[in-house]
Amino acid sequence: MGAATTPTTPSSALGPVAVTPPLVARGKSVYNADGCSACHSLTGTPSVGPSFKGIAGSQIALASGQTVTADDAYLEQSIVDPDAQIVKGYRAGVMPAAIASFGLAAKPDDIRALVAFIKSQK
Numbered sequence: 366m367g368a369a370t371t372p373t374t375p376s377s378a379l380g381p382v383a384v385t386p387p388l389v390a391r392g393k394s395v396y397n398a399d400g401c402s403a404c405h406s407l408t409g410t411p412s413v414g415p416s417f418k419g420i421a422g423s424q425i426a427l428a429s430g431q432t433v434t435a436d437d438a439y440l441e442q443s444i445v446d447p448d449a450q451i452v453k454g455y456r457a458g459v460m461p462a463a464i465a466s467f468g469l470a471a472k473p474d475d476i477r478a479l480v481a482f483i484k485s486q487k
Contacts, residue, residue: 382480392482421484426453
């Protein structure tokens with residue numbers, strides 16, 4: 366059938382993601398509805414994927430040996446292209462297969478909402 370669509374404007378091109386109550390609530394809804402909660406805890410406990418607690422703004426050690434800051438652009442890329450930068454101790458290929466049916470790459474508003482929700486997890 367048709368090819369997958371991608372957003373015409375990258376979410377990060379819209380500027381920093383504000384942590385507002387409506388955006389956080391939408392992000393929490395996406396977190397629960399799209400199954401993020403199955404692999405990403407909010408408690409700091411690692412699971413199949415890194416916990417969202419305190420990750421925003423932190424330094425992330427990657428499997429490549431690099432360290433990056435978990436800023437908005439990193440978080441957005443990790444949602445849209447999860448294998449672009451693998452966190453040390455985690456495997457490539459897990460998240461893309463788990464989220465493929467949700468089509469998040471074509472939903473910049475959902476991506477921004479998820480980033481706001483992740484940023485709210487202190």
